[in-house]
Amino acid sequence: MTTTSSQRTSDVNGRLWGARARDWAEVQEAQFGGGYDHVLASASVGPGTRLLDAGCGAGLAARRAADLGAIIAGIDAAPLLLDIARERCPDGDFREGDLEELPHADDSFDVVTGFNAFQFAANPVAALSEARRVTRPGGIVAVMTWGRPDGMEAASVVAALRPLLPAPPPGAPGPFALSDPDRLSGFVADAGLVPREVIEGDIFWAYPDEATALRGLNSSGVAIRAAGLVGEAAVSAAHAAALAPFRQPDGSFRIGARYMAVLALA
Template structure:
């Protein structure tokens, strides 16, 4: 599937290359086709003689459809990716590619083949579509991302602290957090000295995460196949995450594959009712999500996750900010949904007019090397 758009030279299968000496390589990421507008995302590698080593995946996701549309215009100008890691400046016969992340900056100039837009579009979307369940979920959670971060993001703090302690996250530990949301666990991990990476299907959540944990690395990426080699991370975590995947078992298997040692999976406790779920079922009905089928972990822990709100308005805004309520808001309107939440939450109102929801997580800790 290689299409070399520069001079004749050999490259690995599954890539599209622009130029030869200084070149840009696009990795094939057709699993990232966006469900609403057909956008396709890809990772990028820059190589040039003056670089001592290749810069591989320094930008992980650029919008392929938008880039192809920009190149098809054949006009001077600049295109910048959504996560702002990659910029392409079009000149008369050349393209200047700039990558800039927290860890590196690189710039190379290549030729501008006349058919680059068509080749890029064909390369990215020519092999068909895939299941995009978690990308769709990301869009729902992104609608009120800032509100969610302010009112509910730290609810899982007791579980995060337990994970840090149990897996001994410390100076130099490499950590990957799946469905990282607005990045608070990655911030906690970096405070402990770890090198943290987070992925989430919501662009808006990732933008917040980059501000929450500026020392960590974040990428827009759905649950499922992961773009890292086996054993890349010491610890991989998934806090209330795997049930968002189209295939929870594949998401778990990928977490195991890219981990070197620990995999931590945290979910609502199946044997202890959680008040937030009680309200959710009253308003939304029974959900269609399912847990991943996993082997027996080396350790299981029940963790209390209380959530308190000082008043009714704060409580309502916290519930309405979650992705699960967005489709109902679309169909019934926010006022109707808020009234249903208000009624369902009444048993959890406190004497001072606030609300307290008692919840419990089940944390499963897996170790690849349990004897170490």
């Protein structure tokens, strides 16, 4: 995967993704919860599993792993998201830092997960190589990303802010940069990992009303960036238009989405 910047991940993402940490944690983070559970089960996470969640956000995936009995650590660039992760997992070891420079010793973990994280690192292959370094030999590194966008309802919602943002530079990572099984497997192989299997699944984003949907969607780092350029009202209007086709008769919203993950051996 092409690297386009020498900046550290925290420089790029920390401020944006922490700007509305509570909104993210309370509304949007759980929309991919089914994917988290599928990956954790496929990686055989259970009692005593030493697990690092790289790009852990507000700690929902870590909480679900802890509920399975895992010993949890997490790293993220956004301090306000980490505050929530620590609330959710008081016994976890959560640290602020970069995916490209993990503050852990070699072979520290049985499983390292990255949920929609590694492809947004400033240097994705370097970040994944770090994940391999801290995983014990024979352990698992699991990389989850968006599934193939063709025919995916949520893809139209993700694309809603594109007209409000400057065109990305060539080779810049995006939400669907790894949404192909061969490319995803090639990505982990480039970091010295051995792909074991690719899993896929369908989920639904669900919101009880438009206000809640906008609260969740407007909390992403991409939305925060767009709001800084064109204003909050324009971001809300773009999201509302994208949501409209998915409104249910009771005013709620149900939007189909898809995830893909590769489980690789260190």
